[in-house]
Amino acid sequence: MIRRRIREIIDRSIQKSYTEIDKINFEVEKPKREDFGDLSTNVALVLQGVLKENPRKIAEDLSNQLKEERALFERVEIAGPGFINFWLRNSLLFETLKEALKDGDSFGKVDIGGGKKVLIEFVSANPTGPLHIGHGRGAAYGDALARIFKFAGYEVNKEYYINDRGTQMDILGASVYLRAKELVGERISFPEDYYQGDYIYEIAKVALRLFEDLLKKGEREAIALCRELAIKIILEDIKNDLKNFRVEFDQWYSEKGLYESGLVEEVIEELKKRGLVYESEGALWFKSSLFGDEKDRVIKKSSNDWTYFASDIAYHYEKFFKRGYDLAINLWGADHHGYVARLKGVLKAMDIPSEKLVILLIQMVNLLEGGELKSMSTRKAEYVELKELVREVGVDAVRFIFLSRSQDSPLDFDVELAKKHSAENPVYYVQYAHARICSLKEKAEAVGYDLEEIHRADLTLLREKEELALLKRIAEFSDHVELAATQFAPYKITYFLLDLAGIFHEYYNKFRILGEDKDLSLARLALSEGCRIVINNGLNLLGVSSPNRM
RNA sequence: GGGCUUGUAGCUCAGUGGAUAGAGCACUGGCCUCCGGAGCCAGGUGUCGGGGGUUCAAAUCCCCCCAAGCCCGCCA
Numbered sequence: 001m002i003r004r005r006i007r008e009i010i011d012r013s014i015q016k017s018y019t020e021i022d023k024i025n026f027e028v029e030k031p032k033r034e035d036f037g038d039l040s041t042n043v044a045l046v047l048q049g050v051l052k053e054n055p056r057k058i059a060e061d062l063s064n065q066l067k068e069e070r071a072l073f074e075r076v077e078i079a080g081p082g083f084i085n086f087w088l089r090n091s092l093l094f095e096t097l098k099e100a101l102k103d104g105d106s107f108g109k110v111d112i113g114g115g116k117k118v119l120i121e122f123v124s125a126n127p128t129g130p131l132h133i134g135h136g137r138g139a140a141y142g143d144a145l146a147r148i149f150k151f152a153g154y155e156v157n158k159e160y161y162i163n164d165r166g167t168q169m170d171i172l173g174a175s176v177y178l179r180a181k182e183l184v185g186e187r188i189s190f191p192e193d194y195y196q197g198d199y200i201y202e203i204a205k206v207a208l209r210l211f212e213d214l215l216k217k218g219e220r221e222a223i224a225l226c227r228e229l230a231i232k233i234i235l236e237d238i239k240n241d242l243k244n245f246r247v248e249f250d251q252w253y254s255e256k257g258l259y260e261s262g263l264v265e266e267v268i269e270e271l272k273k274r275g276l277v278y279e280s281e282g283a284l285w286f287k288s289s290l291f292g293d294e295k296d297r298v299i300k301k302s303s304n305d306w307t308y309f310a311s312d313i314a315y316h317y318e319k320f321f322k323r324g325y326d327l328a329i330n331l332w333g334a335d336h337h338g339y340v341a342r343l344k345g346v347l348k349a350m351d352i353p354s355e356k357l358v359i360l361l362i363q364m365v366n367l368l369e370g371g372e373l374k375s376m377s378t379r380k381a382e383y384v385e386l387k388e389l390v391r392e393v394g395v396d397a398v399r400f401i402f403l404s405r406s407q408d409s410p411l412d413f414d415v416e417l418a419k420k421h422s423a424e425n426p427v428y429y430v431q432y433a434h435a436r437i438c439s440l441k442e443k444a445e446a447v448g449y450d451l452e453e454i455h456r457a458d459l460t461l462l463r464e465k466e467e468l469a470l471l472k473r474i475a476e477f478s479d480h481v482e483l484a485a486t487q488f489a490p491y492k493i494t495y496f497l498l499d500l501a502g503i504f505h506e507y508y509n510k511f512r513i514l515g516e517d518k519d520l521s522l523a524r525l526a527l528s529e530g531c532r533i534v535i536n537n538g539l540n541l542l543g544v545s546s547p548n549r550m
Numbered sequence: 551g552g553g554c555u556u557g558u559a560g561c562u563c564a565g566u567g568g569a570u571a572g573a574g575c576a577c578u579g580g581c582c583u584c585c586g587g588a589g590c591c592a593g594g595u596g597u598c599g600g601g602g603g604u605u606c607a608a609a610u611c612c613c614c615c616c617a618a619g620c621c622c623g624c625c626a
Contacts, residue, residue: 027566027567027568029566029568031568031569032565032569032570032571032572033569033570036569040568040569042567042568045567045568045606045607048606049605049606055606079569080568080569081568081569081606081607082606083568083569126626128626163626166625166626167625167626168625168626281624282624283624284624285624294552294553294622295622297624298623298624299624300624301624302624303624305624307624307625307626308625308626333620334554334555334619334620334621335620335621336621336626337553337554337555337620337621338553338554338620338621338622339621340554341553341554361554361555363555363556363619363620364619364620366619404562404563404564405562405563405564406563406564408555408556409555409556409563410555410556410618410619410620411562412562414562425588426574426575428588429574429588429589431588432586432588432589433589435586435588436585436586436589439585439586440585440586442585443585443586444585447585483566487566491564492564495564495573498573498574499573502573505589505590506589506590506591508585508586508589508590509581509587509589509590509591510590510591512584512585513585514585515585549586550586550588
């Protein structure tokens with residue numbers, strides 16, 4: 001919020017001094033070193049390029065104007081090649097703390113979304129097996145993004161797209177069918193590219209119990225029965241895993257439904273009319289090469305089956321034109337990156353501005369076991385199930401680990417290490433700060449403090465370096481929410497929380513909150529509660545709990 | 551062979567074109583008669599993969615090269 005205000009003030013100063021300049025791109029940021037002020041701007045250095053003047057002279061002109069803003073700045077200085085450094089007035093920080101105490105759960109909200117409708121589609125794993133830890137990363141990431149976007153003023157829907165038709169489903173059905181035969185004693189040979197996991201046996205058992213004459217039916221019919229049953233059972237399992245992982249979707253969107261409603265045919269027909277679809281070698285092709293893809297892509301095979309691409313075309317048409325989303329965010333596994341160009345191409349063909357679809361590629365989670373790296377594969381049954389990891393490590397720790405990295409950084413998951421309830425786990429560091437403050441408040445009440453009084457505490461008593469540092473973090477929280485949203489980067493919140501918790505622990509160890517001086521104690525309690533509110537709100541954005549005691 | 555992503559301290563990773571590139575872990579040694587020791591304090595590390603270029607300023611932008619992962623099917 002403060003950054004925003006300073007930006008506006010600088011913009012006005014530029015307008016006043018240099019009427020010929022219309023728009024420039026400058027930064028107002030927190031400098032790396034404390035002695036460069038609370039905030040700093042490179043505006044003079046940027047203007048140098050346009051004005052061809054000495055940057056220090058430009059900085060001087062501007063800073064003279066900025067010094068007029070006495071309510072905001074304690075000090076304004078020029079440094080180095082022409083940076084303007086600002087020291088904020090403490091009164092500003094005190095005001096923000098009071099706000100935090102008053103606003104509580106909603107402190108830190110920013111309205112950059114203006115109520116725009118956003119659809120975040122994530123996980124969307126094929127219902128061919130249980131969720132593994134790779135899916136967990138996407139689940140944590142998408143859910144956190146949704147929470148952050150809501151906090152940043154967007155109207156958010158979370159959606160899981162179910163691939164409930166197509167080749168993989170047929171293979172799934174056939175896998176169950178074969179295992180059913182095996183269970184009744186028939187000799188079978190189980191193809192390598194069928195689903196190898198043990199859960200297939202479990203489903204086969206259910207199938208045998210449910211359909212008594214299953215193996216007497218024709219193969220086609222039997223496989224279809226197995227397929228539908230398997231999808232249902234696996235999907236239930238997936239929903240359950242996600243719920244336990246604190247991820248709840250607003251919509252479960254069926255791919256099959258796109259065909260049943262005739263939408264696929266309708267949209268393809270529309271593309272045909274525009275001359276973007278042609279027939280060749282008995283198949284239907286979309287001219288994606290016209291829109292930046294390397295080559296044209298098949299939408300209907302010569303076997304007369306639609307490809308997944310056909311579904312995706314209809315699905316995204318529907319997102320924008322039928323449901324009217326202003327922004328669609330798709331979280332895909334990085335192995336799908338080859339599909340980005342063709343989908344973006346389709347959007348272009350349908351005249352949808354490309355910035356309305358953001359595709360975030362989540363890098364793979366590799367499994368580190370016995371010093372050996374393995375990649376996840378549902379089909380080969382090489383994976384660690386999400387539910388297993390969550391059971392052994394806990395939701396909070398798993399989510400926090402997943403959310404402490406940028407999505408395009410690959411993650412080697414050392415299962416043995418993560419399973420340890422190690423105290424070094426950073427999530428406990430942050431949660432511990434929260435629990436500590438809760439305990440502090442209890443203690444305060446026990447010795448006779450009225451916690452309502454903190455709203456009227458004399459905050460000017462907060463003068464220690466650590467106290468001012470904490471006040472500044474509290475004031476900066478909304479900046480980080482904004483950054484996390486605009487950069488689709490929940491881990492910005494994670495880093496912010498680790499920093500805040502660190503300063504709080506330092507402070508707590510060095511100073512006594514509840515001491516002889518009642519007024520000072522009350523001010524310190526107010527500060528602590530402000531920190532607690534920010535930690536709580538931040539953890540909330542990550543979907544991690546804020547325990548009162550641990 | 552082409553494409554996407556990545557390469558920063560021993561390890562895991564931050565780093566929105568800016569000032570002396572930062573955390574955590576690991577390692578060593580200290581700190582509770584006192585609000586929670588899942589904590590704190592003190593110790594030191596870098597050819598930012600390499601080479602060019604753009605810029606007043608490059609880990610960051612552009613080009614080339616090297617390495618790793620992934621993708622390159624009328625599979626998903």
